[in-house]
Amino acid sequence: xxxxxxxxxxxxxxxxxxxxxxxxGEIRVVVGMATCGIAAGARPVLxxxxxxxxxxxxxxxxxxxxxxxxxxxxxxPVVEVFEAGKEKVTYVKMNAExxxxxxxxxxxxxxxxxxxxxxxxxx
Amino acid sequence: MIRSQVLICGGTGxxxxxxxxxxxxxxxxxxxxxxxDEVKIVQTGCFGLCSLGPVVIIYPEGxxxxxxxxxxVKTIVEEHLLKGRIVxxxxxxxxxxxxxxxxxxxxxxxxxxxxxxxxQKRVVLRNCGVIDPENIDEYIAMDGYQALGKVLTEMTxxxxxxxxxxxxxxxxxGAGFPTGLKWALCAPNKAPQKYVVCNADEGxxxxxxxxxxxxxxxxxxxxxxAICGYAIGATKGYIYVRAEYPIAVKRLNIAIEQAREYGxxxxxxxxxxxxxxxxxxxxxxxxxxxxxxxxxTSIEGNRxxxxxxxxxxxxxxxxxxxxxxxxxxxxxxxPQIILNGPxxxxxxxxxxSKGTKVFALGGKxxxxxxxxxxxxxxxxxxxxxxxxxxxxxxxxxxxxxxxxSGGCIPESLIDTxxxxxxxxxxxxxxxxxxxxxxxxxxxxxDMAKFFLTFTVDESCGKCTPCRxxxxxxxxxxxxxxxxxGELEDLDxxxxxxxxxKTNSLCGLGQTAPNPVLATLKxxxxxxxxxxxxxxxxxxxxxxxxxxxxxxxxxxxxxxxSRNCPANAISKTDYTAPGHKLPSYAIDxxxxxxxxxxxxxxxxxxxxxx
Numbered sequence: 001x002x003x004x005x006x007x008x009x010x011x012x013x014x015x016x017x018x019x020x021x022x023x024x025g026e027i028r029v030v031v032g033m034a035t036c037g038i039a040a041g042a043r044p045v046l047x048x049x050x051x052x053x054x055x056x057x058x059x060x061x062x063x064x065x066x067x068x069x070x071x072x073x074x075x076x077p078v079v080e081v082f083e084a085g086k087e088k089v090t091y092v093k094m095n096a097e098x099x100x101x102x103x104x105x106x107x108x109x110x111x112x113x114x115x116x117x118x119x120x121x122x123x
Numbered sequence: 124m125i126r127s128q129v130l131i132c133g134g135t136g137x138x139x140x141x142x143x144x145x146x147x148x149x150x151x152x153x154x155x156x157x158x159x160d161e162v163k164i165v166q167t168g169c170f171g172l173c174s175l176g177p178v179v180i181i182y183p184e185g186x187x188x189x190x191x192x193x194x195x196v197k198t199i200v201e202e203h204l205l206k207g208r209i210v211x212x213x214x215x216x217x218x219x220x221x222x223x224x225x226x227x228x229x230x231x232x233x234x235x236x237x238x239x240x241x242x243q244k245r246v247v248l249r250n251c252g253v254i255d256p257e258n259i260d261e262y263i264a265m266d267g268y269q270a271l272g273k274v275l276t277e278m279t280x281x282x283x284x285x286x287x288x289x290x291x292x293x294x295x296x297g298a299g300f301p302t303g304l305k306w307a308l309c310a311p312n313k314a315p316q317k318y319v320v321c322n323a324d325e326g327x328x329x330x331x332x333x334x335x336x337x338x339x340x341x342x343x344x345x346x347x348x349a350i351c352g353y354a355i356g357a358t359k360g361y362i363y364v365r366a367e368y369p370i371a372v373k374r375l376n377i378a379i380e381q382a383r384e385y386g387x388x389x390x391x392x393x394x395x396x397x398x399x400x401x402x403x404x405x406x407x408x409x410x411x412x413x414x415x416x417x418x419x420t421s422i423e424g425n426r427x428x429x430x431x432x433x434x435x436x437x438x439x440x441x442x443x444x445x446x447x448x449x450x451x452x453x454x455x456x457x458p459q460i461i462l463n464g465p466x467x468x469x470x471x472x473x474x475x476s477k478g479t480k481v482f483a484l485g486g487k488x489x490x491x492x493x494x495x496x497x498x499x500x501x502x503x504x505x506x507x508x509x510x511x512x513x514x515x516x517x518x519x520x521x522x523x524x525x526x527x528s529g530g531c532i533p534e535s536l537i538d539t540x541x542x543x544x545x546x547x548x549x550x551x552x553x554x555x556x557x558x559x560x561x562x563x564x565x566x567x568x569d570m571a572k573f574f575l576t577f578t579v580d581e582s583c584g585k586c587t588p589c590r591x592x593x594x595x596x597x598x599x600x601x602x603x604x605x606x607x608g609e610l611e612d613l614d615x616x617x618x619x620x621x622x623x624k625t626n627s628l629c630g631l632g633q634t635a636p637n638p639v640l641a642t643l644k645x646x647x648x649x650x651x652x653x654x655x656x657x658x659x660x661x662x663x664x665x666x667x668x669x670x671x672x673x674x675x676x677x678x679x680x681x682x683x684s685r686n687c688p689a690n691a692i693s694k695t696d697y698t699a700p701g702h703k704l705p706s707y708a709i710d711x712x713x714x715x716x717x718x719x720x721x722x723x724x725x726x727x728x729x730x731x732x
Contacts, residue, residue, distance in 0.1 A: 002394045004272045014264030021182045033207030050126035063183045066207030
């Protein structure tokens with residue numbers, strides 16, 4: 001180790017890997033991963049979220065986790081986004097492409113992707 | 124892409140309750156479910172809740188699973204990791220509270236909010252149970268080696284010492300000597316070679332603070348020793364650790380290797396021109412080697428015996444060179460003090476005891492384990508809240524601190540804020556951090572005898588007062604607990620104790636009588652009961668116990684008689700009203716007081732007193 005910069009480089013590289021354990025993301029993305037969700041294709045959605053959040057450098061802010069069935073199996077894969085002080089957003093009938101969109105527009109851009117929400121489907 | 128991490132405790136507690144098997148099973152099950160690329164298994168150090176081991180935490184949910192068996196692993200992987208359903212029945216009950224609407228169906232009250240963790244302030248243990256101790260990169264991600272970098276590139280040795288002085292840090296090994304002052308005393312002494320020594324010879328029965336730090340976060344000690352070396356002008360360090368801590372030794376070795384590979388130990392660290400390297404010395408487990416001069420004698424390859432001070436190690440220590448020796452926990456505080464500043468550290472704790480203290484909770488307490496609290500927390504808080512109280516509805520009697528050198532804190536003083544000076548004031552001592560809780564089924568005379576047996580065994584034999592004196596005290600205690608004591612024995616004990624304290628060379632002898640003196644002070648009535656009434660109030664001292672069968676409660680089943688190893692129980696002619704069979708009676712002359720009859724009687728007809 002010849003310089004502080006080298007140390008900082010290792011720290012930056014590793015930070016994403018341990019930040020998961022702090023679990024303090026301001027935004028929580030929860031993917032429904034019960035039998036119904038998995039059957040409807042929740043796994044690629046979950047993977048897309050994990051990957052994109054990391055690639056976009058949002059891992060300090062966003063925690064991606066999974067949950068069981070929330071009872072609206074006909075709309076699976078279901079993804080819920082919780083943000084402190086804001087109303088919960090429920091995205092339905094998700095796929096990997098839509099997940100990419102949500103990361104870019106909602107998680108990074110702060111704009112809810114209205115057309116994927118449960119409201120848009122029910123209307 | 125890793126989306127979830129499974130943290131499995133690899134401390135000594137959980138290792139002995141089977142965590143290595145759990146880890147293998149997790150690896151196998153994760154592979155079977157095809158999750159190898161998504162889920163990472165991390166082996167960490169101690170989480171603190173050793174009584175609930177083996178412990179597993181799954182992130183990002185932060186779900187805390189306790190007392191996991193190999194059979195549970197399949198369920199957890201299939202349910203939690205694959206389907207996202209937390210396995211509620213395996214979750215630590217204190218975290219299993221349903222939360223508000225926003226987090227519905229997630230049982231994830233943060234672990235840090237539970238009664239066990241909330242009052243704690245983790246400085247020394249901040250990485251224990253969080254990082255993989257065998258991976259230097261994870262330590263670096265948690266600000267590791269930043270303090271060493273800062274010290275070497277921005278600060279002079281004098282500034283480093285001043286920061287440690289200003290923080291008010293005192294030695295965590297027990298005596299509480301100011302660390303900054305210790306360094307300052309060593310720094311100006313000129314010598315061709317100076318040394319930094321880490322005392323990891325943790326010997327108090329029931330103490331495992333230092334072991335957990337070495338197992339959970341070995342790099343923090345390495346970093347701090349290098350900082351100390353820079354501050355006092357030493358280029359070599361020794362870690363003296365017990366050979367009976369194999370996991371700690373293994374991880375230290377890995378950590379030292381990794382630090383060398385990264386150039387964090389060795390020549391010209393951070394291009395500053397400062398050289399520092401470390402050697403591990405294994406101790407054979409002699410208690411006296413925890414004493415600083417005996418420890419150094421042992422490192423030199425000689426029989427571990429203390430030597431007179433002065434000269435102090437700061438002047439003539441290891442290999443007759445100026446040496447600074449600190450305890451593991453003391454070192455573990457250093458990097459955080461450098462990074463966060465002395466004011467931050469001094470803001471925790473009490474007037475003269477700053478920062479936090481790690482305690483190993485043991486004995487009659489629900490949450491056996493490792494806790495770190497700000498100095499000044501009351502004993503009541505530690506025992507009733509963090510420790511979860513006494514099991515089995517028993518009543519708190521006393522807490523033993525400081526191991527064989529310490530004393531005990533009785534119930535009347537349970538609201539004492541725990542710090543160096545308060546404990547000294549009540550005739551106790553902080554010690555290294557073992558805290559053994561005793562309830563009404565513990566005999567205080569027996570407890571004093573236990574610790575004295577330990578010091579009798581561990582006295583190195585150099586000084587007569589310690590070698591012979593402790594043995595004579597032991598004889599008197601034996602006399603008392605076997606019912607042959609006289610009242611004047613109590614005065615003799617006190618007299619002998621004073622003599623041993625004032626005439627012994629090292630800390631071992633000077634403090635060996637403390638457990639006896641403290642119990643005599645706070646529980647004299649128990650000694651008097653043993654001596655005058657020939658009775659042990661807690662029902663522990665066998666020679667003073669009589670087992671009797673209540674002839675009217677005895678239904679005559681004969682279970683006691685069949686289980687008596689001494690054939691001391693036989694049938695009588697008496698049949699109690701309402702019973703069909705004659706009752707039994709114990710012949711006191713044959714009874715060996717093993718208690719087998721009592722634990723086999725289903726009708727509570729047998730009592731001891």
